[in-house]
Amino acid sequence: MSEVIPKLFRINTGSCNGCDVEFVATAFVDKFQLETLGVELVNDVKDANLLVITGPLTARSESFLKNTLTKLKKPFVVVGIGTCSVSCGIFRDSYAINGPIDKFVEVDVNVAGCPPRPQSIAEGIAKGIKVLEQKMNGEATPKAIDTIFKDFSAPDSFRGRMSLNEENCTACRTCEIVCPSNAIEISSTGDGWFVHKIWHNSCCFCGNCAYFCPTGAIFSTNSFDTAKLQSEKFSDVNVGYIDYKKCSSCGDRYMPPSKGLLSKAYTHDDVTKLNEKICPKCRKEANFKRMYA
Amino acid sequence: MKIEEFNNAIKSKISSGYELKEDKDSYGNASAWIILSNKRDSESVAKAVKAYKGRCIVATAYKNIDGTHTVIYHFDIEGLIINLQLETEDQSIFSITPILPSANWAEREIREMYGVEPIGHPDKDRLFLDYSLAKGVLNEYISLSKMQLGVSETDVLWENVNKEVKQ
Amino acid sequence: MKEKITIGPFHPELEESVYFKLVADENRTVTHVEIINGFIHRGMESLVTQKNFMQNLILTERVCSLCSNNHPFAYALAVEKISGVKVPPRAEALRVIADEVKRVASDLFNLAMLTHLAHHHELMKDTMDAREHMQDLKEIIWGNRMDMSANQLTGVKYDLNEEKIKLILETIALVEPKVNALQDRYENDESIRAKTIGVGVLPYEDALELGVTGPVARGSGINNDVRVVAPYSLYGELKPKVTLRDGCDVHSRAMARFGDIVEAIRMIKEVVANLPEGDTYVEKRPHIPAGEAVVRVEAPRGELIYYLKTDGSQKPVRMKWKVPTFTNWEALKVMILGDKVDNVTMILNSIDPCISCTER
Structure with missing residues (x-):
């Protein structure tokens, strides 16, 4: 085992500077402990073996990035910081964007976030160093690396990885429409199910979906565990299954309203119960009977 | 700066006529819209802005359905916004950068983003748009x-x- | 003997990518400067017309993370002007609080970078530490250290309760004495003075002609603070005091920023103490008719203007914005020419360049 000294060089390929500012905080504020990783910040890319790349790779950056990459000596690792470096995030499908960066360089670790917390950045760099050690010692990269900084915790109000409460979701697609970075997709399986997917590597953690969700089904957790290996890029997804129900009165299949909506519409518990398991058509009849029969 | 005063200053300088509209936001800040019938008159307005030690904040452009372009300059004189609107059918305007250097980048941007040429602009180079992309994006x-x-x-x-x- | 020097586009001392081509004489004085832009151009003015009004609340925030609150703020003002919406008084107050908190953090970051470039490590750490209090506050109240997601199209998304108000006041009580002490050190520290006074000079006349704004204008004795010349939101009542300096150099611009920070702290305290009761927004998803609007706000770096044109559909027809650095940038050439090569990154930092804002 040879000792590895990680030598870090940062490249901004067109980020909004959030990740770069947070990188400075990570590097220069003591509480984030980047120093404990033994990282050395180098002034010349020629001396680097740990490349940190931010941004979605703009058209003008492309040739400069390619040129910079030729100066690196193997082995080296690449850590992409910020959602837009992983999937171009909110900037995807613009005429000026040529990324994501993994089209042009083999990326080892991705850190989603907009911007990621300094601890996520430190975690990404720590994982990068692990991969670098393995590369230097000629070992194969494992499928996953355990979280290195386990004792950090973000405040409860932190907008971290999004999650879904399937019980309350009615697949109304509001979240899909208000999501600015196409991180949410709802698809129908054709046999009575909806699949609700949140792809964390496209998410910009803005909380728009949670804010506009009419039933409170989608919500942000305070988890900032977003530093993942490249092999996990497309599988880092929150999946929810929402099913059609069978109407207990007529037997038709229907999408039930969420409990949250029902309790807003009907204030008495027994009425809510009456409406819970029947389709819209039967609900109309039942409530007409309840009031006028 | 009062809109009336500025209007008096440009009245006799504009040859082809214009429309003046006044606007006020909910906080009471007034702004003026000057809509030119002839794009050539932009230079006269720019000279008036210069005389009052005003500046060009930025310029906006958009393409209309009939293929013509609308260009709007936004000027500031002592906190008053003056919006100068003009139309062009042949993708060209008369650069005001020689009069107001603060319009430099705004006009270059209109050139690369909409392909509208500011005639007489001192700088021919691209501003932000990479040469791998065609102008007028x-x-x-x-x-x-x-x-x-x-x-x-x-x-x-x-x-x-x-x-x-x-x- | 002439020497050609290039800096960038990827350089440890540059937060964002930009490419300088300089020519210097034998005393390392810059005799020619060429700046190549466009590395951060993401085609955002095209993107905003492809996304709906709700998505654009966030996309405008991602223009730049340092003034990330000003963009949705100005965008919301433009939408409100077109829809004829007047936001509730509580929302106005909450907008000002978010904006001024952001201003303190943004200005402190720029000052920290100044000391970093001046190799004054101790002062840099202290500045970053003072800023960290604001970062923690942003994360606890708004949920993210950079992008607050505070604004809504007819108000704000967040609210303050007793506990959060207490936290703001406690944080301010911690930050205020630190800022005062830092201000004193930046003003009087010998090594900082040596590296910033008389460096990157932008004379008053040039500043006026180039139309610079924000602390860059204030450092050259010009006051065009939008909060004063065309007050919006609560600024008509708050009457921010503007710090003008006449040194026209890097030091003057830094001290103008300190003036802004001190005023921001005063205003946060004042607004929090007099927070009006009531709603925080008018409508969650308002109808936006056809129309056009031009609005302005004062970002930490200066004047930010938004033009919005709508046609009654769910997406803007055209949205254009001009950020302070857009006009401050040409002033760099005046500042750098005739100065030393070694001062170039320091001068660049003194306009607090926000390249992602400028190039969009």
Whole structure:
């Protein structure tokens, strides 16, 4: 085992500077402990073996990035910081964007976030160093690396990885429409199910979906565990299954309203119960009977 | 600065007529809209702005359905915004940068984003748009990858995600 | 003997990518300067017309993370002007609080970078530490250290309760003495003075002609603070005091920023103490008719203007914005020419360049 000294060089390929500012905080504020990783910040890319790349790779950056990459000596690792470096995030499908960066360089670790917390950045760099050690010692990269900084915790109000409460979701697609970075997709399986997917590597953690969700089904957790290996890029997804129900009165299949909506519409518990398991058509009849029969 | 005063200053200088509109925001800040019938008169307005030690904040452009372009200069004189609107049918305007250097970048941007040439602008170089992209990008509305390949980057990436998700 | 020097586009001392081509004489004085832009151009003015009004609340925030609150703020003002919406008084107050908190953090970051470039490590750490209090506050109240997501199209998304108000006041009580002490050190520290006074000079006349704004203008004795010349939101009542300096150099611009920070702290305290009761927004998803609007706000770096044109559909027809650095940038050439090569990154930092804002 040879000792590895990680030598870090940062490249901004067109980020909004959030990740770069947070990188400075990570590097220069003591509480984030980047120093404990033994990282050395180098002034010349020629001396680097740990490349940190931010941004979605703009058209003008492309040739400069390619040129910079030729100066690196193997082995080296690449850590992409910020959602837009992983999937171009909110900037995807613009005429000026040529990324994501993994089209042009083999990326080892991705850190989603907009911007990621300094601890996520430190975690990404720590994982990068692990991969670098393995590369230097000629070992194969494992499928996953355990979280290195386990004792950090973000405040409860932190907008971290999004999650879904399937019980309350009615697949109304509001979240899909208000999501600015196409991180949410709802698809129908054709046999009575909806699949609700949140792809964390496209998410910009803005909380728009949670804010506009009419039933409170989608919500942000305070988890900032977003530093993942490249092999996990497309599988880092929150999946929810929402099913059609069978109407207990007529037997038709229907999408039930969420409990949250029902309790807003009907204030008495027994009425809510009456409406819970029947389709819209039967609900109309039942409530007409309840009031006028 | 009062709108009336500025209007008096330009009245006799504009040869082809114009429309003046006044506007006020909910906080009581007034602003003026000057809509020119002839784009040539932009130089006279710029000279008046210069005389009052005003500056060009920025300029906006957009393409109309009939293919013509509208260009709006936004000037500031002592906190008053003056919007100068003009139309062009041949993708050209008369540069006001020689009069107001603060209009320099704004006009270069209109050139590369809409292909509207500011005639007489001292700088010919591109500003932000990479040479790998044709000028006039904002005249089109479809994303580049969708136009070239028929699928967008979003479609491609989500296909990869969906391979990993149990349907 | 002439020497050609290039800096960038990827350089440890540059937060964002930009490419300088300089020519210097034998005393390392810059005799020619060429700046190549466009590395951060993401085609955002095209993107905003492809996304709906709700998505654009966030996309405008991602223009730049340092003034990330000003963009949705100005965008919301433009939408409100077109829809004829007047936001509730509580929302106005909450907008000002978010904006001024952001201003303190943004200005402190720029000052920290100044000391970093001046190799004054101790002062840099202290500045970053003072800023960290604001970062923690942002994360606890708004949920993210950079992008607050505070604004809504007819108000704000967040609210303050007793506990959060207490936290703001406690944080301010911690930050205020630190800022005062830092201000004193930046003003009087010998090594900082040596590296910033008389460096990157932008004379008053040039500043006026180039139309610079924000602390760059204030450092050259010009006051065009939008909060004063065309007050919006609560600024008509708050009457921010503007710090003008006449040194026209890097030091003057830094001290103008300190003036802004001190005023921001005063205003946060004042607004929090007099927070009006009531709603925080008018409508969650308002109808936006056809129309056009021009609005302005004062970002930490200066004047930010938004033009919005709508046609009654769910997406803007055209949206254009001009950020302070857009006009401050040409002033760099005046500042750098005739100065030393070694001062170039320091001068660049003194306009607090926000390249992602400028190039969009």
